[in-house]
Amino acid sequence: MTNQHHVTHTCLKHPLIITLLASILMLFAILLTQTSLAQAEELIQQDTHIPNQSTEQLLDSNNSHLAGPPIILTHYGMVLPQPRPDPRTVFPETEPSLRIFIENQSGIAIDSDESLYRLKSGEGLSNLLKRAGFDGQMRESAIQHIQNHRSLRRLPIGFPVYAIAPTDHTPGGIRISLNNEQDLSLYYNTEDKEWRSIRSFRPYEYFLTYISGDIENSLYKSSISAGMTDAMFNDFIHIMSFSVDFQRQIRAGDEFEALVEYRRDMITEKVVPGGEIYYLSLKLSGEKIEYFRHQQASGSVGYYDRLGVSAYRTLMRTPINGARLSSGFGNRKHPILGYTKAHRGADFAAPTGTPIMAAGDGMVEYSGWNGSYGRYVRIVHNGTFKTAYAHMSGISKNVRSGARVNQGDIIGYVGSSGRSTGPHLHYEIIVNGSHVNPLTVELPSGNPLTTNEKIRLAENIEIITKEMSVRGIINYASIQFSQRLALQQK
């Protein structure tokens, strides 16, 4: 009671001064925000490199697997080079509450909290805003503002819009998502009857996590249950696909390790794509293949082993979607697997329709029906290497003779056309005109690192190793790491 009285008393002492000070501060804050925002707006207009994906994709791209396995999330603590100044340092972050966000940005108090509206079938944004309580003129000008930032054509059903209906004395507000990274908030200034728009970044948290596991019956299932997201698994397969034949080399009991980064949207609390993989290893029948993420001074990112050899080769050994392929190696049914001299290629059993990728950059030499090969594509990569793909159910329509293809482009789909006993990809690598075993042929790796980059890589490996070691790895051992430990103990 006495306390309360005392507080009230102090506050009432200088009401005028406090009000004056607050008003001055608020004016300054508004001025500052408006200027820096205007500058930032220009910056981002020049440099919009973020793909414009729909919010639905964002909302759906969460990882439901994360709820299952116990994963220890340790806070992001890695110092790695940033390629360019982050626009996130210039723009404000989206507040979970639209009301608080607008209050902070405008300095005007708002009476009520926002509600979530979702676009109904056959409804346009204008109808949605009408439901939310905006009059015709406000809706029209709001839509004009929004259209400066994103296209409103083909908004998906269920598209979320946060809105606060205006009242006589407080402005209304709207928030929509521009893409995976950014939101647009609008508030209606009742004085000049104009909308103000503020672009903001969704706040993310990053978590570095060490993942490891034994392969039980599928690399995919084991990786996902160890905590990898689907996007991480696809990267994992891609990085390893140059050195590993996922259909034949993976055995039950093989082990994998990874140091990955989760990126979590702090508003939806969902893991979203965009985290990096820093380290990957596969221990196949006792032999360990490992790669470290390394960003060169030029900005280009790659994966390298301890000697600086790139994970990427001119050709892929497994030019097929690894997730589909490895989804059930424990119960393979297909009779014609593997490589024999007479057979002249490697067969990958996979469901009909599984995408087939160009194993390397090159030019299509043949595309179409080719006797017992069925639907067939052959690519010339350089003076030495050609690859061929047979029994497809379909060939991608731009893969015609003479067309250029890039490594990883989808050239067609697994099928059973021609002389074939079931859906599979028949894959051939031809070296100087002779067929070789795709699973064992020596393949040149990408551009080698310079001496200077090898030194930088060694530093990077040290950082990554240290990050792994603080995350409590017991089965991770390397010469560098034990040497380093010994050094630190001196």
Ligand SMILES: [Zn+2]
């Ligand atoms: Zn075959």
